[in-house]
Amino acid sequence: MADEIKAHITGVVFQVTTKPGDRVAAGDPVIVLESMKMEIPVEAPRAGSVKEIRVREGQTVQEGETVAVLE
């Protein structure tokens, strides 16, 4: 089953730390956001493999926006 990973905060994509096909464990950072001088990882809610990354570095994402899809 595919799960959308949503940003829990508004920020700028600082780093995309995974790519499609990568295996992640629950709690692993999928991307890292930067907001107000802080680095904030967006973590995988469960173990799985990354199906899709929907953002690129430097892009602004809103809270609740899907940043990646897990399968």
Add this chain to the structure above:
Amino acid sequence: MFRTVLVANRGEIARRIIRGCRARGVAAVAVYSEADRDAPHVADADRAVAIGPAPARESYLDIERIIAAARESGADAVHPGYGFLSENWRFAEACAQAGLTFIGPSPDAIRAMGDKTEARRRMAAAGVPIVPGSPEPVADAAAAQRFAANIGYPVILKAAAGGGGIGMAKVAREAELGGAWATATRRAQAAFGRAEVYVERYVERGRHVEVQVFGDAKGTVVHMHERECSIQRRHQKLVEESPAPNLLPAIKRGLTEAAVAGARAIGYVNAGTLEFLVDAQGFYFLEMNTRLQVEHPVTEQVTGIDLVVAQLDVAGGAPLPWSQEAIVQRGAAIEVRVYAEDPAKNFLPSPGTITRLALPRGEGLRVESGVVEGSVVSVHYDPLLFKLIATGDDRPQALARLVQALDACAVEGVKTTLPLLRTIAAHPEFRGGAVHTQMVEQGAFNG
């Protein structure tokens, strides 16, 4: 004295500096990014120059654009404020090369104190006590481990090019060192472009006490007493006050003497702050901030000195107008920082639009705000919204005024540190002046 000062900053500090310029009859030029077109600091200034897109790297951190803005506006001096380019020696040098007076210390002093291990060496040579640790950045995790074993856990890893609490990692035991090493070096590289990290003993339940110093071109250095800044989260201050409560007179004397000796040893000119950790054994130099501090108002409130005006005067070539004996602490002042952060979610940033803003007024109360109702709090900048500074004839009166001011504050549209600050102001340990740097993290103010 200059005719026109370019203020290379934004938010509350830009407004504060513009006010200082007014007080000296000097014109103030603001700079702004695309995100700050409608910001209050732009409206406050005599003129304003657009310097680029919202990301700080392309605007407030872009040396060339700021120098060009200064030239274009006919400014003859630049005030850097705090943060951004304020501790960038290349910026100070670029100002000098462009024929602009940098309102701050020399590029050499900024450079020496910006390298935190160099700063430790220079201060130790001047007889200032430093925290036990590695004299140089350590080469790798194994070398860090050897140092840590030598000085004893817990230790803290710090970026050599660091400051502002960025790139610090506490290590409680040897097993944590590898992971902390990786984090600290990565953050140091990302934030400062240099991955070098050094090791210091971690002082448990220490207090953060700092000393405001001021030097002039003739080599005179004075101190303006201490500030207590122990209430912090993520190594960033939330509450500051002067005088520091319950500070032994012998420690206070030691701190101020060490601060003056340290500043004198590096030929320091203009306003600066030496930060110290104080514990039961004594005090240790942490780092020097070669700029105006966020918390400078508490010093102004108790000494009656306008630090921004003094910065302008000294940068303009004037000698310090006061003798050390004439600089006296009177009463007590406490500052709190209201950040757009959610204390309930581990201080996660809370960007957004301020839909309602009620700022308090009253006797003994000073408000330094970078925002107004309708301001957009951007993801691109520091989350500081405003500061409240309560002053009284003594600490109880300052505290009472602070509690009233916090109760009268209202911010809607973004989450803020206000609820936490109210809890702190009511907390018996804080009210009793028994504070240390880990109180927030250890949950002393939870629930």
